[in-house]
Amino acid sequence: MKIIKRDGHMVDYSPDKIEAAISKANQEVSEEERVSPTQIKNIIKYIEGLGKKRMLVEDIQDIIEVKLMSMGKYALAKKYITYRYTRELVRKSNTTDVSIKELIDGESDYWNTENSNKDAKVVTTQRDYLAGITSTDITRRFLLPEDVVKAHDEGIIHFHDADYFAQNALHNCDLINLEDMLQNGTNINGVMIEKPHRFLTAMTIATQLITAVNSSQYGGCTITLTHLAPFVRDSYNRYLEKYKARKFSKTDCEKYAKEDLAKEITDGVQTFQYQINSMTTTNGQAPFLSVCMYLGETEEYKEELAMIIEEVLKQRIIGMKNDKGVYITPAFPKLLYVLEEDNIHEDSKYWYLTELAAECTAKRMVPDYISEKIMKQLKIDKNGNGQCYPCMGCRSFLTPYVDENGKPKYYGRFNQGVVTINLVDVALSSGKDMDLFWKIMDERLELCHKALQIRHKRLSKATSDVAPILWQYGALARLPKGASIHDLLHNGYSTISLGYAGLYECVKYMTGNSHTDNGVGKEFGLSVMRKLNEACKTWKEAEAIDYSVYGTPIESTTYKFAKCLRERFGVIKGITDRDYITNSYHVPVFEEIDAFTKLKLESEFQALSPGGAISYIETPNLSNNLEAVIEVIKFIYDNIMYAELNTKLDYCHECGYTGEILIDDDMEWYCPNCGNRDHSKLNVARRTCGYIGSNFWNKGRTQEIKERVVHIDNKDAE
Secondary structure, three states, rough: EEEEEEOEEEOOOOHHHHHHHHHHHOOOHHHHHHOOOOHHHHHHHHHHHHHOOOHHHHHHHHHHHHHHHHOHHHHHHHHHHHHHHHHHHHHHHHHHHHHHHHHHOOOHHHHHHOOOOOOOOHHHHEEEEHHHHHHHHHHHHHHOHHHHHHHHHHOOOEEOHHHOOOOOOOOOOOOOOOHHHHHEEEEEEEEEEOOOHHHHHHHHHHHHHHHHHOOOOOOEEEEEEHHHHHHHHHHHHHHHHHHOOOOOOOOHHHHHHHHHHHHHHHHHHHHHHHHHHHHHOOOOOOEEEEEEEOHHHOOOOEEEEEEEEHHHHHHHHHOOEEOOOOOOOOOOOEEEEEOOEEEOOOOOHHHHHOOOOOOHHHHHHOOEEEEEEHHHOOOOOOOOEEEOOOOOOOOOOOOOOOOOOOOOOOOOOEEEEEEEEEEHHHHHHHHOOOOHHHHHHHHHHHHHHHHHHHHHHHHHEEEEEHHHHHHHHHOOOOOOOOOOHHHHHOOOOEEEEEEOOOOOHHHHHHOOEEEEEOOOOHHHHHHHHHHHHHHHHHHHHHHHOOOEEEOOOOOHHHHHHHHHHHHHHOOOOOOOOOOOOOOOOOOOOOOOHHHHHHHHHHHHHHHOOEEEEEEEEOOOOOOOOOOHHHHHHHHHHHOOOOEEEOOOEEEEEOOOEEEEEEEEOOOEEOOOOOOOOHHHHHEEEEOOOOOEOOOOHHHHHHHHHHHOOOOOOOOOOO
C-alpha cells in the first residue's frame, strides 16, 4: 500500500509509524484509558484489511480516531487528536519559527558564528537577531521576487543584509560628517547638542554621535580625526588664558598650557576608546567604526591632528584589558593610516607617526594603510583632480564626487547596499565553455542588477523623519522634516555595490591556472573584472545611480557559497573541495607567494574594484622585527591603494600563554601550551573580512583561517 502525504508525494505504508503515534498518545493518559498492544495491532489490521492500494494519510488518522472512540477510549482519542494537531503545527511552521527556536536555545551553529563580532548568547544580540529573522522572512515572502530568492538560496547570488531589508529606511555604510555635527550642533533623541568648546567634550560627544548613527544603519561607518583637531586648539587656548589670568610669564603660560593639553588629549583618546568598545548599538554590538588618520586633510590644524594621531596609536599599542586584566587586541575602532609625503620617508616631518603605526600594526593588527599616492592616481574627479579619502567601514569606497560648488565632497555620503555574484557558480555552470560562460555571466549580472534596483527603490521611499540623526541633523544631510532622501540616491552622492566572490576558483576552473600566473589565468581574471565594471557603467549611465564593483568580504557567506557549490556540482578537486571560497580577487590563502609579489599582483585587480576592496599579507609575530613592517608599509605606498598586515597575538586564560592559538584538523581552536579548548577562556583575534573578529567563526571561515600561509618570514628577528 502507498500512502499519499499532505504535499502530494507518495511513500510506502509503514505500520510502525501508526504504532508509534498511538503509543506516544498512550503514555499521556491514565492506565485505564490506555489501549493494549493487541488493540493497537487490531487497529493496524483493520486499516490493512481495507485492501486499499493507496490511502491519504489524513484518512488513516481519521480511522484511528474513530476506532479509539468506539473502544470508549475518549481521553486517549483526545490525546491522539492533540498529537495530530501538534504535528500539523510543526509541519506548517516556517523557517522563521525554527530559526527563532534555535537562536534562543543556542542550538544553531549558524547564529553562533554568523558574525565574529557578535555573541549570540547575549540578550542585546539576540534581540537584533530576532528582528533580523523576522525581517528575513518578510523579505523572502513579500519583498523579493521568486527568482531572486531562489538564486540567493542556491548560492548563485547573495542578497546581503536581508535581516534589515524589511525596513525601507536602512542603508549600508557611510562617512560620518562629524565636522558638520560638531561645528554646527546636532540633535540626539530630541536633545540639542551644541558645539563643544574643548577636545575632551568633543571626543565624548563624538562617541555618542557615532553610536546613534551606527544604530540607524546596518553597515560600518568611518570618522576622521581631522574633524576633532580644531578642538585641540580650543583647549590649548583655554589653558593659555587660564594661566595668563594668573599673571604667569609668557613662557610659563605656554609651558603649563601644553602640559595640560597633553593630559587632556590622553584623557580624550582614552574616553573615546573605552566608550566605543563599551557602548552597544541597536545591532547588539559595539559600533562598527573605522577612524581615519590623514594629515593631508588639513593644513591649518595639522599639528593638532598629529598630536591626536600619536596618542591614538600609543593607546592602541597598549591595547585594552580583558576580564582577567590582561591587555589584548580590541576589535574596534579599526584604524586607517594614510601614507603621504609628510610621513613616508625617514626625513619626513611626521615619520615618527609612521614608526608608531608600524609598531601598532605588529602588535595590534591595525592600522591599515591607504596610499595617498596610488589613490590619487585611481580616484579622479570630474575636475580632473586626484582625491584621497577613507573607506566607509572596513573596505567600501565611494566614487569621486564634486558638489554644486565644484568642491570635492566625501563626508556625509553613503552606500545603499550590496548584492554579490558568485563567480565560481558562473564558471561551473558553463562547463568550461567560454561562450556559455559569458552568456551565463550576462544573465547573472542582470539578476544582480534586478536585486540592486529593488534595494534602491525600497530605500528611495524613506524620508528624513525615519532617522533624524542621519538626514536632518548633519551626519549625512540637513534635510527638512518630511523630506525625501531620493535625491541623495542619485547622481553620484551615494553608491550601490555589485559584489563579487571567488575570482580565483572561477579562473582556476575555466583556465586550469591561478590568476597569479602572469599569463592566461591572470588575463582571464582581469577580463572578468572588466566585465563587472562594464555592467556597472551601463547601469549607471541609464539610471544616474552610482553602481560600483565591490570585493565582498563574505564573512559567513563563504561557507554558504561553498556548500551550495558542492550541492549543485559535487566535489571538484581544487574548486569545491573546501568549506570556503576565496574572497573577492584575493590570491587563495593556501597559495605560496611572497608579500611583495602578492601586493603588486593584487593591485591590478584592486584598481578594477572601485567600490571597495582590501589586500592583505599574512605574517608571523613581527613585534621584534619592525624593519620588516616598515619595508611593507613603504611598498604599499608605492604600489597599492589599500592594504593591511595580519599578525597573531592571542591569549589563553587557563595558562596565560600569549602567542598564536592554533586550529586542529577538526577545526577546533586550542592553546598549544596547555591544550585549553574552551572558547570562553581563549582570546583570539583574526582579520575576518577587513574588521578584526574575536568571537570565533563558522566551519568554513575557520578552515580558511587555518590554511592561511604566511607571506613574509621573520628570519631577521630570530
